[in-house]
Amino acid sequence: MSDITARAAPPPPTAADNLKFYGLWAAVAIFLLVLPKVFGSGGALTTFSLIGISIIFALSYNILLGQTGMLSFGHAVYYGLGGFLVIHAINIIGGNKWAIPLPLVPLIGGLTGLAFAILLGWVSTQRSGTAFAMISLGVAELVASSALILRTFFGGEAGISANRTKLLSVFGWNFGPQIQIYYLVAAWTLICMIAMYALTRTPLGRMCNAVRDNPERVQFVGYDPHVVRYIAFCFSGFFAGIAGSLAAINFEIANSAYLGAVQSGTVLFAAYIGGIGFFIGPIVGAIFVTLLSLGLSDLTHVWQLYFGLFFIVVVMYAPGGITGLLMMHRPLIRGGTLGRVLPSYLVALVPTLALMIGLMLGIESIVHYTMNPMEDPNVKAFGIPFNAANPVTWAVALVLIVGGFSIARMTWKRAAVAWDEALTTARAKELAA
Amino acid sequence: MLELVVISTLNGILFGMLLFLMASGLTVIFSMLGVLNFAHASFYMLGAFFGFQVSRWFGFWPALLIAPLLAGIIGAGVERFGLRRVHRNGHVAELLFTFGLAFAIEEVVQIIWGKSPVDFRVPASLDFPAFTIFSTNYPAYKMFMLLVSIGIFLALLLVLKRTRVGMIVQAALTHPHMVGHLGHNVGRIFMMVFGVGTALAAVAGVIAGPALVTQSNMAGLLGPILFVVVVVGGLGSLPGAFIASLLIGLVQTFAVSMNGSLSEVFGPMHPPGWPISGTSLSRRSRRSCPMCCWC
Numbered sequence: 001m002s003d004i005t006a007r008a009a010p011p012p013p014t015a016a017d018n019l020k021f022y023g024l025w026a027a028v029a030i031f032l033l034v035l036p037k038v039f040g041s042g043g044a045l046t047t048f049s050l051i052g053i054s055i056i057f058a059l060s061y062n063i064l065l066g067q068t069g070m071l072s073f074g075h076a077v078y079y080g081l082g083g084f085l086v087i088h089a090i091n092i093i094g095g096n097k098w099a100i101p102l103p104l105v106p107l108i109g110g111l112t113g114l115a116f117a118i119l120l121g122w123v124s125t126q127r128s129g130t131a132f133a134m135i136s137l138g139v140a141e142l143v144a145s146s147a148l149i150l151r152t153f154f155g156g157e158a159g160i161s162a163n164r165t166k167l168l169s170v171f172g173w174n175f176g177p178q179i180q181i182y183y184l185v186a187a188w189t190l191i192c193m194i195a196m197y198a199l200t201r202t203p204l205g206r207m208c209n210a211v212r213d214n215p216e217r218v219q220f221v222g223y224d225p226h227v228v229r230y231i232a233f234c235f236s237g238f239f240a241g242i243a244g245s246l247a248a249i250n251f252e253i254a255n256s257a258y259l260g261a262v263q264s265g266t267v268l269f270a271a272y273i274g275g276i277g278f279f280i281g282p283i284v285g286a287i288f289v290t291l292l293s294l295g296l297s298d299l300t301h302v303w304q305l306y307f308g309l310f311f312i313v314v315v316m317y318a319p320g321g322i323t324g325l326l327m328m329h330r331p332l333i334r335g336g337t338l339g340r341v342l343p344s345y346l347v348a349l350v351p352t353l354a355l356m357i358g359l360m361l362g363i364e365s366i367v368h369y370t371m372n373p374m375e376d377p378n379v380k381a382f383g384i385p386f387n388a389a390n391p392v393t394w395a396v397a398l399v400l401i402v403g404g405f406s407i408a409r410m411t412w413k414r415a416a417v418a419w420d421e422a423l424t425t426a427r428a429k430e431l432a433a
Numbered sequence: 434m435l436e437l438v439v440i441s442t443l444n445g446i447l448f449g450m451l452l453f454l455m456a457s458g459l460t461v462i463f464s465m466l467g468v469l470n471f472a473h474a475s476f477y478m479l480g481a482f483f484g485f486q487v488s489r490w491f492g493f494w495p496a497l498l499i500a501p502l503l504a505g506i507i508g509a510g511v512e513r514f515g516l517r518r519v520h521r522n523g524h525v526a527e528l529l530f531t532f533g534l535a536f537a538i539e540e541v542v543q544i545i546w547g548k549s550p551v552d553f554r555v556p557a558s559l560d561f562p563a564f565t566i567f568s569t570n571y572p573a574y575k576m577f578m579l580l581v582s583i584g585i586f587l588a589l590l591l592v593l594k595r596t597r598v599g600m601i602v603q604a605a606l607t608h609p610h611m612v613g614h615l616g617h618n619v620g621r622i623f624m625m626v627f628g629v630g631t632a633l634a635a636v637a638g639v640i641a642g643p644a645l646v647t648q649s650n651m652a653g654l655l656g657p658i659l660f661v662v663v664v665v666g667g668l669g670s671l672p673g674a675f676i677a678s679l680l681i682g683l684v685q686t687f688a689v690s691m692n693g694s695l696s697e698v699f700g701p702m703h704p705p706g707w708p709i710s711g712t713s714l715s716r717r718s719r720r721s722c723p724m725c726c727w728c
Contacts, residue, residue: 071525073532130469133528134664141657261653265536272529302544308537315530316515319522363544370545 025194032186036179045178046250051290052182052189053246058270058282059196060239065268066276067200068232069212070125071133074140075240075267080259081116081143082109082241083248084154087162090249094166101170106188106245113241117234125229128215140264147256159255162248175249185246192239197279199235208232266293269307273314275321284322302367309359328419335426344418348411351404358400365393436567441690442683447575449682450582454637455655456662456674457589458630464606464669465623466516468524471531473634474656475538479504480635481642481651482546485553493556501635508631512624535652543649550648578640585636586675593671602626658685 013021036045057079064070086109093100124135147154154160165176173180199205207228210218215225248254257263266289274285292310296303318325332338387393459473483500484493491499511534519530554560555574562570593599605612605622613619645651662681666673 065525069525071528129524130467130528130668134469134660137657137660265532268529268532302540305537305540305544308533308540311533312515312530312537315522315526315533316519319519319526367544370547 025190028193029190032190035186036182040179042178045182047290047294049178049182049185049246049250050294051287052185053243053250054267054270054286054290055189055283056192056239056246057243057267058274058286059193059279060236060243061267061271062276062279062282063196063199063208063232063236063239065271066278066281067205067212068128068208068229070128070229070233072136072264073133073261073268074136074138074143074264075236076259076261076263077120077140077143078113078116078237078240079244079247079263079267080147080254080256082113082244083254083258084160085109085112085241086245086248087160087252087254088153090162090164090167091160094163100167102164102167102175102249103170103184103187105167105249106242109245109248110238110242113244114234114238116241117237121230121233121237125226125233128211128225128229140259140261144256144259144261147259154256155254157256159253159257161253164249164252181250185250188242188246192242193283196239200279204228204231269311273311273321275323275325275327277320278323278327281321281323288322300364300367302363305363331426331430332419332422335422335429337422337426337429340422340425341415341418344411344415348408348415351407351411353404354400355404355408358397358404361393361397362401365397436569437690439566440569440571441686443571443575443579444690445683445686446679447579447582447682448686449679450579450586451637451641452659452662452682453675453678454582454585455634455659456666456678457586457671458633459659460663460666460669460671460674461606462627462630463663465626466520466527468527468531469660469663469668471528471656472511472534472538473531473631474652474659475535476504476508476631477634477638477641477655478542478649478652479507479538480638481553481647482542482551482638483635484639484642485546485551485647488553488556493558497636497639500639501632504635504638505628505632509624509628511631512627516627517620517623535656539649539652546649548649550646553642553647555643574644578644581636581640585633589633 035048039045039048057075061072061075064072064075086105089105089108090102092098093105120139124132124139148156165174167175169175175181175184207218207223210221211223211225211228211232218225218228244258247258270285270289271282272285273289274283275281292307293303296306300306314321320327329338329341332341455473455477459470462470462473480500483503484496486496487499488496515530515534516527519526555572559574559577561573564571593603601612601617602622605617605619605626609619612622658681662677663674665681666675666677
C-alpha cells in the first residue's frame with residue numbers, strides 16, 4: 001500500500017524549481033516596493049491601490065467560480081459587509097482610543113466576510129450550478145435592499161464615513177497620504193495572493209477542483225461535495241471581506257454601492273475576462289478591467305457599453321479569457337514553432353482593428369446624435385476627431401464594420417489552422433526528442 | 434375594505450398575467466437551454482421602447498404588432514449567432530453570455546433613449562374609464578391589457594397542446610436528439626422558440642409600457658421578480674409558471690396596497706411615545722415596487 005502511494009506522489013521539487021518558485025514571489029514583492037518610486041503621482045498611486053483591491057476581490061471570486069465551479073452573482077455581499085464593518089470598527093476604535101493600528105483592521109473585515117459566509121453559505125452551497133447562482137442572486141438582492149432600509153447601520157443612500165488617521169500610528173505612519181495606503185494595500189495584496197495560492201495547493205484546494213469537475217465521483221471517494229463547497233465559500237467570503245475593508249479604508253466611506261449588483265457584476269467580469277482556468281487569470285483580469293474602466297471613462301461617455309461588448313466577445317470567442325489565450329501558446333514556445341503562427345496573427349489583426357475602428361465610429365456617431373444633437377458635430381472620441389454629421393463618416397463606419405468583420409472571420413480561421421499545424425509540429429518534435 | 438380587495442384582486446390578476454407573458458418564454462427557454470436567460474427582462478424593456486418609438490411614428494396599434502416582431506427577430510438572432518456558439522463552452526458560458534447581453538442592452542437603451550423615463554402614453558382610443566366600482570373608475574386600458582394577456586395565454590395553450598407544431602416543440606424540449614432523428618431541424622426549432630419567447634416578453638413590454646414607467650432600469654427592476662416566478666413555479670414547468678405568476682402578482686399587489694393600512698390596523702397597539710417606523714418603510718417599498726403608479 002505504502003509502495004503505491006510512494007509511487008503516485010510527485011517527485012520532490014528540485015533546488016532549481018524551489019528557487020524559481022520563491023524567486024517569483026520575491027520578485028513580485030520587490031516589484032510592489034519599487035512601483036511607487038517609478039510612478040509616484042497621486043493618481044497613479046490611487047490606481048495601484050484600486051488594482052490591488054480588485055486583485056484580492058477577483059482572486060477570492062475565483063475560489064468560487066474557477067476552483068469550485070460555483071457561479072455567484074452576489075459576491076459583493078461579503079465585500080460590502082466587510083467594508084461597512086471596518087468603517088464602524090474604525091469609528092469605534094478611534095472613538096475609544098484602543099491600541100489597534102490600521103494595518104490590522106482589514107482582518108476585521110475579513111472575519112466579517114467569513115462570519116456572513118458561514119451564516120449564509122450552508123444553504124447556498126447545497127447545490128452547484130443554476131441553483132447556486134439563483135440563491136446567490138437572491139441573497140444579494142436581500143442584502144442590497146436591506147442596506148437601504150436599515151439606515152442606522154448602513155447609513156442609507158449617503159453611506160457612512162470614517163477618518164482613518166485617527167487610529168494608532170505605527171512607526172510614525174498615520175495613513176493619511178496615499179503612498180502609505182498604497183503600501184498597506186500592496187502588503188495585504190501580497191499576503192492574500194500567497195495565502196490563496198497556498199490554498200489551491202492544499203488537499204482542500206484539490207478536492208475543490210474535484211467537486212467542480214465531478215461531484216458524483218467525489219461522493220464515491222468519501223467526501224461530501226456540499227461540505228467542500230461550503231468551506232471554499234467561507235474562504236472566499238473571508239478574502240472578499242479583506243478586499244472590501246481595504247476599499248473602505250482607501251475611500252474612507254462605505255455606501256450601498258459596495259453591496260450592489262454592479263459590484264458583483266464587475267468582479268465576475270474581471271475574473272472571467274482574465275481567465276478562470278489559471279491562478280494568475282483573475283490577477284490579469286483585475287489589472288486589465290481596472291485600467292480599462294479608468295482609462296475608457298476618460299475617453300468616452302459610453303465606456304460601459306464597450307465594456308459589455310468586450311465581455312460578450314470574450315465569452316463567445318475566448319472562453320479561457322486572456323490568460324487562456326496566452327497559455328494556448330505555451331506548447332508552441334516550448335516546441336519552438338511560435339514563429340510560424342505570428343505572421344497569420346498579424347494578418348488577422350489588420351481587419352480586426354478595422355472592425356473595431358468601424359464599431360467605435362458608428363457607436364460614437366449614434367451617441368452624438370442621441371445624447372447631444374444640438375452641439376457641434378465635429379466630435380472627438382479616443383483622441384480621434386471626426387464629423388458625426390458627415391455621411392462619409394457613416395459610410396466609412398459601415399464599410400469598416402461589414403468588410404472588417406467578413407475578412408476578420410476568414411483570417412482568424414486561417415490563424416486557427418496555422419496554430420493547429422504549429423501545435424502538431426511542436427508535439428511531433430517533443431515526441432522525437 | 435371590500436373595495437380594496439376587489440381592486441387589488443383585479444390588479445393582481447392583471448400583473449400576474451403580464452408576468453406570465455414573460456415567464457412563459459423564460460421557462461420554455463430554460464427547458465431548452467438548461468440555463469436561465471438573464472436577458473429576458475431586457476427583451477421586455479426592448480419591447481416597451483420599440484413600442485414607444487413605433488407608436489410615435491405610426492400609432493399604438495401598429496406598434497403592438499411591429500415592436501414584438503422586431504424584438505423577436507433580435508431574439509432569434511441572439512440564439513442563432515450568439516447562444517448556439519457559446520453552447521459549446523458549457524452552461525456557465527451561456528449564463529454569462531446572457532448576463533453580458535443584459536448589460537449591453539441596458540447600455541444601448543440608455544444611449545438611444547436616455548436614462549429618464551420616456552413619455553409613452555395610453556392611446557386615446559383606450560383612455561376612458563371602463564366601469565366604476567365602489568366609486569373607483571377602473572381604466573379601460575387595464576381591461577385591454579388583461580384581455581390581451583389572456584388572449585395570448587389561450588392562443589399559446591392551443592398552439593402548444595393542439596397543433597402539430599406544438600407537439601414537435603414539446604418533443605424537442607425533452608428529446609432533442611430523437612426529434613432530430615425524425616427529420617426535424619432542431620436548431621431551427623430552438624431558434625423559433627427563442628424568438629417567440631422574446632417576442633412574448635416584448636408584447637408584455639408594449640402593453641405594460643404606457644401603464645408603468647418606460648425607463649432604462651425597468652429590466653433590472655423586473656428581472657429578479659421574473660426569476661422568482663420561474664423558480665417558484667418549478668424550473669421549466671409551464672403550468673407552474675402560470676400559477677406562480679398569478680400568485681406573485683396577487684401577493685405583490687396586496688402587499689403594496691395593504692402596506693399603508695397595516696399601521697392603521699396596529700395603530701392603537703403601538704406604544705405611545707415610540708417613533709412610528711412604518712411610514713418610511715412603506716414609502717421605500719412603494720418606490721422600489723415596479724408597479725409604482727398603480728397604487
